[in-house]
Amino acid sequence: VMAGLRAAILMLNLEIFLGIVFLNVCFLVESFSFAAFAVYQEIFWLIFLFFFLLSNMLLVFLLEVNRTPFDLAEAESE
Numbered sequence: 001v002m003a004g005l006r007a008a009i010l011m012l013n014l015e016i017f018l019g020i021v022f023l024n025v026c027f028l029v030e031s032f033s034f035a036a037f038a039v040y041q042e043i044f045w046l047i048f049l050f051f052f053l054l055s056n057m058l059l060v061f062l063l064e065v066n067r068t069p070f071d072l073a074e075a076e077s078e
Helices: 002-029 034-043 051-064
Strands: none
Touching (some): 002 034, 002 051
16 A cells, blocks of 8 residues: 555656646746747757756656666565
């Protein structure tokens, strides 16, 4: 029961972080349109501006798919 609760809380925390990253990019571009993202990146690529956020987002993606450093399901038996 506790493991399921821990996994659910972790999933909610990850979704909140991804939402914050998306909102930061939307506030910079001043639009929620993906077409506006493409037009903005013709001038300056967003990956250079948000490198720290995007590197953290890569870690969040690894947490989401339960890859090797973050595999909670396999660490349960230890």
